[in-house]
Amino acid sequence: MMKPMRVGDYAGANSAVSDAEGDDESLLKIGDMAKLFGVTLRTLRFYEDKGLLSPKREGSQRLYTRRDRARLKLILLGRKVGFSLRDVKQVMDLYDPTGSNAKQLRMTLDKSEKQLGRLQKQRAAIDDAMDELGKLMAAVRRMLAERSVATSNAA
Secondary structure (H helix, E strand, C coil): CCCCCCHHHHCCHHHHHHCCCCCHHHCEEHHHHHHHHCCCHHHHHHHHHCCCCCCEEECCEEEECHHHHHHHHHHHHHHHCCCCHHHHHHHHHCCCCCCCCHHHHHHHHHHHHHHHHHHHHHHHHHHHHHHHHHHHHHHHHHHHHHHHHHHHHHC
């Protein structure tokens, strides 16, 4: 399986979303889509069940358009920064290829500001935990050093 995409790989996703459904040459089968994005087939089916992706169907075969690829990029970016799938869907559902998408952009900014605040609180909590753990480790090292000196002197 290919490695998952980095945040920088999501650049240009909005321009891809505004493209038409895409022509037949740009259709990807589910396995190719999974490899391209470093996700499982189950993940793609799950996103489809949640209404986040809607691949074309030829019989039982799922075929993903450029639009689906752009949507998956946005889903993965949203998940990477900690958005819920509900948040991602709310933002994507506001997309209007013929409009200014100002409402979508405002919602994205609002959700992003809230998420950034949550992440900053988590970072502070992690920093505190790391400091405490560092102090604990230093104390344990001192105790071990004292005991090894005491053991050496007793022998």
